[in-house]
Amino acid sequence: MLNTYLKELEGNYLFTEIVNRTQAYTAVHPEAKVLRLGVGDVTLPLPQVITDAMHRAVEELAHAETFRGYGPENGQEWLRRAIIEHDYVPRGIYPDVDEVFISDGAGSDLGNLSELFAPGGRVAIPEPSYPAYVDTSRMAGREIEWLPCTRENGFVPALPKTRPDIIYLCFPNNPTGTVLTRSQLQQWVDYARENESIIIYDAAYECFIDDERIPHSIYEAEGAEEVAIEVCSFSKKAGFTAVRCGYTVVPQETGLWQMWMRRQCTKFNGASYISQRGAEAVYTPEGQQAIRENLRHYKETARLFREGLQDMGFEVYGGENAPYIWCRVPEGYTSWSFFDYLLEQYQIVCTPGAGFGRSGEGYVRFSAFSKREDCEQALKRLKNIG
Numbered sequence: 001m002l003n004t005y006l007k008e009l010e011g012n013y014l015f016t017e018i019v020n021r022t023q024a025y026t027a028v029h030p031e032a033k034v035l036r037l038g039v040g041d042v043t044l045p046l047p048q049v050i051t052d053a054m055h056r057a058v059e060e061l062a063h064a065e066t067f068r069g070y071g072p073e074n075g076q077e078w079l080r081r082a083i084i085e086h087d088y089v090p091r092g093i094y095p096d097v098d099e100v101f102i103s104d105g106a107g108s109d110l111g112n113l114s115e116l117f118a119p120g121g122r123v124a125i126p127e128p129s130y131p132a133y134v135d136t137s138r139m140a141g142r143e144i145e146w147l148p149c150t151r152e153n154g155f156v157p158a159l160p161k162t163r164p165d166i167i168y169l170c171f172p173n174n175p176t177g178t179v180l181t182r183s184q185l186q187q188w189v190d191y192a193r194e195n196e197s198i199i200i201y202d203a204a205y206e207c208f209i210d211d212e213r214i215p216h217s218i219y220e221a222e223g224a225e226e227v228a229i230e231v232c233s234f235s236k237k238a239g240f241t242a243v244r245c246g247y248t249v250v251p252q253e254t255g256l257w258q259m260w261m262r263r264q265c266t267k268f269n270g271a272s273y274i275s276q277r278g279a280e281a282v283y284t285p286e287g288q289q290a291i292r293e294n295l296r297h298y299k300e301t302a303r304l305f306r307e308g309l310q311d312m313g314f315e316v317y318g319g320e321n322a323p324y325i326w327c328r329v330p331e332g333y334t335s336w337s338f339f340d341y342l343l344e345q346y347q348i349v350c351t352p353g354a355g356f357g358r359s360g361e362g363y364v365r366f367s368a369f370s371k372r373e374d375c376e377q378a379l380k381r382l383k384n385i386g
């Protein structure tokens with residue numbers, strides 16, 4: 001018997017359709033300089049301190065005296081300690097070193113964590129959202145309660161109407177760029193504790209938070225260690241989208257640690273040693289300075305987009321403490337018709353909000369990971385949009 005839930009999952013229409021429409025346009029206008037401004041992948045190269053560390057790791061593997069084979073399934077202890085020391089202790093959070101699991105990126109764990117729960121069951125997912133939560137839940141045959149995020153609720157989802165087994169939350173949010181305050185986050189943790197739900201908290205973009213009132217980690221909320229698993233990534237924080245490394249915190253108090261450890265030991269033989277040495281370099285003083293500079297660059301691109309679009313009269317959300325700019329399309333357009341308009345009139349490619357869920361209709365997403373010169377060029381082209 002096949003997994004019919006997986007078999008019947010529709011294709012990822014959003015990104016294929018963006019590529020198809022862009023290619024159709026460039027086929028007719030080969031001279032056009034198309035500006036790709038919607039993509040969530042990073043564009044700055046890795047800092048040298050990180051590539052040097054990975055080169056050294058490769059050299060170690062090349063010599064008998066320093067060669068090593070399998071590492072611990074849950075990751076190298078030196079990396080887990082560095083993560084705790086830099087990402088948690090300064091925020092008053094003290095996970096045990098064994099509660100941190102090194103992954104090959106947030107994407108894998110966001111999918112795999114679903115295995116902790118019986119097939120079926122109920123899940124609450126804010127929408128619009130990053131597609132992985134929806135697809136993983138569908139693959140497991142779960143019933144989804146959608147939590148619409150609209151401008152009326154400030155893109156902050158309301159609590160579920162029916163008790164879910166799992167709640168997915170992502171802040172700073174992809175695609176809306178929304179962030180939660182401490183008290184808003186606390187409400188979710190309180191809800192999960194009262195209802196015995198588990199929150200899978202996607203903190204892939206926490207590195208974009210500058211405002212001290214905004215929590216970086218769900219464990220800044222009281223009692224979160226009882227109900228929350230936090231999924232983090234070096235992808236956006238340090239440019240690791242190709243390198244692949246992330247980490248997930250599964251506290252003992254959730255009652256899920258043993259199961260997750262067992263699952264990882266069976267199905268995951270650990271992240272690449274080379275990637276983990278690269279990630280370790282992120283936490284050296286030079287690494288910290290280098291990634292801070294790259295993040296400053298992206299944050300400045302976010303500011304340019306946000307202010308540039310606002311000056312033109314667009315209704316714009318996000319882009320502060322977040323890399324995504326969520327832009328309302330003008331009256332009379334849908335997400336896709338505005339996408340076509342920007343492509344045909346200005347040779348600008350954005351991401352239509354409707355592709356992230358029903359409440360994304362009426363919006364497009366711009367990304368601070370876009371090349372700076374493309375962002376500036378786009379704002380110049382759009383100046384006369386009127």
Ligand SMILES: Cc1ncc(COP(=O)(O)O)c(C=O)c1O
Pocket residue numbers: 040104105106107108110130170174202204232233234235240241245246
């Ligand atoms: C919200 C969110 N979570 C997770 C990921 C995946 O991150 P990784 O590269 O670590 O798999 C992305 C990638 O864009 C993302 O936007």
